[in-house]
Amino acid sequence: MRKSLTHSLVLLVAVLGLLMVPTVTAEDPMVRLILFWDEACPSCKIVLKEILPPLEAKYGAQLEVAKLEISWVANYELLLKLEKEYQIPPERRGVPTIFIGDFYLVGEEEIEESLEPLIQHYLAAGGVDYPAEVGASPTSTASENAPAIYMAYFYQTGCRECDRAEHDLRYLQQKYPQVVVESFSVVEQASLAEWLGERYGVPEDRRLTAPAVFVGQDVLLDAQVNAEELLALVEKYAASGAEPTWQGWEQARNRATERIIARFRSFGPLTVLAAGLVDGLNPCAFATLVFFVSYLTLSGRKGREVLAVGAAFTLGVFLAYLVVGLGFYKVLDLLGDLLTTLGRWVYGLTALLCAALAVFSFLDFLKARRGDIGDMTLNLPHGLRMRINAVIRRGRKSQAFVAGAFATGVVVSFLELACTGQVYLPTIVFVMSQPEMRVRALLFLVLYNLLFILPLVVVFILVYYGTGSKQLTRFLQRRAAMVKLGMAMLFAALATWLTVSVVA
Missing domain, CATH: 3.40.30.10 (Glutaredoxin)
Incomplete structure (x- = not known):
């Protein structure tokens, strides 16, 4: 009887287990x-x-x-x-x-x-199998006696292309043990990058870019640094090997440094100003700009409060770039992975915010077509705006919001550093280390940063004027439908742009 009862209990537990676990x-x-x-x-x-x-x-x-x-x-x-x-x-x-x-x-x-x-x-649809055989053996690697293939790899902190290039290079070293990769920061080893660039015939305007790989008689730059191109070079040098062509380059260090300084002198103030302005309009910087302008619009803040927040945020951006230019670049090396993750979250949040603003702007466009413009001039619907204001004012004082804007400006500047100044900023940072050129380099660094933040200054001034000017309000009311449709298209484009940046 005990055996039968025990057997029944076991069967009951098994049945219950089958009911609880999907099969x-x-x-x-x-x-x-x-x-x-x-x-x-x-x-x-x-x-x-x-x-x-x-x-x-x-x-x-x-x-x-x-x-x-x-x-x-x-x-x-x-x-x-x-x-x-x-x-x-x-x-x-x-x-x-x-x-x-x-x-x-x-x-x-x-x-x-x-x-x-x-x-x-x-x-x-009835299920789907793996898209490829999992657990297949790797293809054969080179023999143990194969001659060494030396590669010089140049990287820049925060560079997404460099992240993937490093995966490719690690794979290459595991597959081909004879591959030896020496890594160099393009900022800290600018003279070596310049020397190799001249030796390999790299155009001057691309000698301080990253990623870059020099091997044997070949060079790969930017998007060329990928597994397919690298494998082709390994096969090319598999039999003969490739010596480290940068050995003994120290004898030419002074000449390489002089070329960088000569190129720096050729920039001229107008060139640096133009570079700063162009970099200030790039996708990363524009994401930063939209982030705060959108938040200010959603929160219903106006007038001097917009100026205070805008000034704090812009000052944070300016000082962050200035500090990096003055030689604190190594700090970013310690934050590489964290900066990449933070960057994706910031741009992802901005994309969501832009998508929401695109929807609200399109709804306002429909209202304007019907002649209902009472509660939409440069703002969200009144009820939603009041709820957002209530939440913000309960949680933050104005001073804390300004401090947060400054801190955000600093952090986001580090996030976008790899998207800006691909040639000019590394050159200026390097020249800052040369005592005889330090004053001029500092001046150029300040000029570059001033033009870099100019788009931010313009936008925040427009926001201030737009939230405080009755004349502009009346103008927008007369053309509300056109303005709202344009805003909807702009925010939709930005949301798409930023989403692509996140997933790329």
Whole structure:
């Protein structure tokens, strides 16, 4: 009797377990996908620990995820193969990346937004298998006696292209042990970059850019630094090897330094001013600008408060670039991964805000077409604006908001540093280390930064005038529909632009 009772209890527990845990029968569809990730990637950790577990718990045995860490040669080769098959543009390649059926998802935000709908789509379609064989062996590597191939790799802190280039170079070293890569900061080793650039025939306006790889008689710059091009060079030098062509370059250091200084002298004030203005209009800087202007618009702040916040934010941007130019560049090396993660969050939040403003502006356009413009001049609807104001005023005093604007200006300037001054800023930073040129370099650095913040100054002045000028208000009321439609199109374009920047 005891044996029978025990047996019955075991059967009952087994039945309950089957009811509690999702199971798959032969008829149940299954979705199999591949996630490529990297141990040093913060976004990958979020996908692994926060995004995938709830989906795996929800779909149970109907969802199978192959999680492949790209430090393994076979995994990285599979990633390269799938990127080529799926025709992923070079500027979008990176980790985390998911391949599911006929689709690929790149980046934490895209995976979080689109993965579950794709899982549901393929379950409804009867399931989908892995897009490639998982666990395949890597292709053969070179023999142990192969001659060494030396490469000089130049990087810049915060450079997204450099992040992917470093993945490619690590893969190359694992696959071909004879590859030896020596890494140099293009800012700290500007003289070496200049010397190699002249020796390899690199145009002067590209000698201090990153990423860059010099090997044998060949050089790869910017987007050319990718796994396919690097593999081709390894095959080219597999039999003969490639000596470190930069050995003994110290004898020519003074000459290389003089060329950088000569190029710096050729800039002239107008050249530096133009460079600062152009860099101040780039996507990264414009994302920063839109972030605060949008927030000020949403919060309903006006007049002097806008000027105070704008001045604090602009001062933060100016001082951050000035400090970097004065030689505190090494601090950014310690924050490389953190800056990349913060940058994606800032641009992602800005994109969402721009998308919301595009919707509100289009709704205002429809109201204006009907002649209802009483509650939309340069603002959100009255009720929403009052609720936002109430939240802000309960949580922050004006002084704290100004301080927050200054701190944000500093932080976001570090985030956008890699998108600005690709030639001029590294040159000025290097020349600052030359005592005889320090005063002129400091002057040029100040001029560059002043023109860099000019778009911010103009926009904040326009916001101040727009929120405090009755004449402008009356003008906008007369042309409300046209203005609101233009704003909707502008914010929609910005949201798209920033989203592409995040997932790229």
